[in-house]
Amino acid sequence: MNFYVASSFQNKEVVREVSFQLKKLGWHHTYDWTQNEQANSLEDLQKIGMLEKQAIADSNVVVVLLPGGKGSHIELGLAIAGQKKIFLFSPNLEAMNMETTSTFYQLPEVQICLGSIEELISTVIIKGTTK
Known part of the structure; x- marks a missing residue:
């Protein structure tokens, strides 16, 4: 199973943990952006993008x-x-709060996960491999 993890630089350690856990199960991380330094030019941004x-x-x-x-x-x-x-993954319930949520978080194809990182990984493993 191929996967990608999106987040902000402030969460890069959590991104690495999720990636590590999925790779341990034989999943393939398509790109690990946490290995990058902050981009210093528009060309760098384009390449990363x-x-x-x-x-x-x-x-x-x-x-x-x-x-x-x-x-x-x-x-x-x-x-x-x-x-x-x-x-x-919405650890602070921001996806469920009308003040901080996004319309796109509420789409039926977006599975909102609350709780711990362990619960997130379990959900991804179970539901990510089913049709």
Whole structure:
């Protein structure tokens, strides 16, 4: 199973943990953006953007970890448009709060996950492999 994890740089350790757990089960991480440093030029941004766009296209499952920045929300949009299985992790319940949620979090193809990282990974493993 191919997967991609979207989030903000502030969550890179959690992204690495989710990736580690899925890779232990034989899943393939299509692109690990946490290995990058902050981009210093528009050319760097373009190159990273192309890699991330392709990684989402190559994924069966996309996990989005909140809080996310503008990039992770664009990645969510790409996953929705690409009809990927999407798991949105909302540890602070922001996806369930009318003040902080997004219309797109509420789409039926977006599985909102609350609770712990362990519960998220379990849900991704179970529901990410079913039709």
